[in-house]
Amino acid sequence: MVTSEDIKTWIEVGLPGAQVEIDGDGHHFNAVIVSADFSGKNRVQQHQLVYQALGDKMKAEIHALSMRTFTPEEWAAQQRA
Amino acid sequence: MTIQDQIKQTVEQNDVVLFMKGTPDFPQCGFSGRAVQVLKACGAHFASVDVLADPQIREGVKQYSNWPTVPQLYIGGEFVGGSDIMMELYQNGELQKKLGEAAA
Numbered sequence: 460m461v462t463s464e465d466i467k468t469w470i471e472v473g474l475p476g477a478q479v480e481i482d483g484d485g486h487h488f489n490a491v492i493v494s495a496d497f498s499g500k501n502r503v504q505q506h507q508l509v510y511q512a513l514g515d516k517m518k519a520e521i522h523a524l525s526m527r528t529f530t531p532e533e534w535a536a537q538q539r540a
Numbered sequence: 541m542t543i544q545d546q547i548k549q550t551v552e553q554n555d556v557v558l559f560m561k562g563t564p565d566f567p568q569c570g571f572s573g574r575a576v577q578v579l580k581a582c583g584a585h586f587a588s589v590d591v592l593a594d595p596q597i598r599e600g601v602k603q604y605s606n607w608p609t610v611p612q613l614y615i616g617g618e619f620v621g622g623s624d625i626m627m628e629l630y631q632n633g634e635l636q637k638k639l640g641e642a643a644a
Contacts, residue, residue, distance in 0.1 A: 487570075502625045503607075510608050517608040523571065524609075525624050 460485045461520045466513070473512020478534075490526040493534040502528065543600035551604075551614040555642040556586040559601045560611040564588055571623040575611040578623070578630045584639045615642045 463481040466488055470479045477494035490509075497505040505528040510517055517524070529537060541549075551557055556579070562568030564576045564586075579586050591598035591610050602608055605619040613620040615638050620626065629635035 502628065503619065503621050506621070506625065507606060525571075527624065527628070 461488075461516075463488060466490065466521065466524070469516060470509060470512050473514075474508060487523040488521070488525065490524060491529070492526060493529045493531060495531055497528055497530045498532075543596045544604060547597065547600055547604045550587075550589060551619075552617045554587040554614075555616060556584055556639060557614050558586055558588045558611055559591055559597070559614075560588055561590070561592050563590055568592060569610075571609070572611045575613065575623045575626055578626045578635065579613075579639075582630065582636050582639050585643070615639065 462485070463483045466483070467479045467481045470490070470492060471477055474492070474494050474496055477492055477496070479493075480491045482489050492509055494508075496508060500508070506526060509526060509528065513521065513524075558564075558572075558575055558579065560567060560569075560572035560575060562572055564580075567573035567576055576588075589597060589601075591601060598610065601610065601612055605612055607619065607622065609622055611623055611626075613622075613626055620629070620635075620638065626635060629638070
């Protein structure tokens with residue numbers, strides 16, 4: 460079974476330097492991902508980067524992944540809000 | 541006509557179209573159900589395509605948008621996102637704006 464830790468590691472390998480937090484129950488996962496690579500990209504492109512990092516695992520191991528993506532600037536603003 | 545052409549035609553001929561698992565009345569997956577709820581909350585009229593009814597569409601739409609999951613929302617021929625992005629755009633009011641422009 461896939462664990463939150465697995466998904467965190469896969470995303471971190473694909474997006475070096477990203478801050479990743481995952482919670483999940485083995486079937487449904489919620490991810491918050493903060494990465495400088497997201498800067499200048501729209502939400503669709505940001506999620507595509509994460510999906511790219513996960514590659515074929517999205518087709519097989521991971522059934523349901525919900526995610527929120529932030530640039531470091533957006534994340535800082537979110538923390539202040 | 542190839543599957544990709546068929547999908548292109550579907551998203552271009554409908555102002556708002558949701559590719560989903562199941563139907564708006566009977567969604568077969570939590571994310572698709574949430575996507576329908578968001579669109580209904582916006583009062584949107586939308587077409588829907590049940591990808592479970594056609595494996596070629598199910599795979600084809602993933603290639604079309606380079607997006608590995610369903611649901612997928614298209615407004616005015618443009619890929620808007622999956623259910624997470626729909627929820628975020630709904631919460632900040634941008635989805636209502638896009639839907640309003642598409643209906644105009």
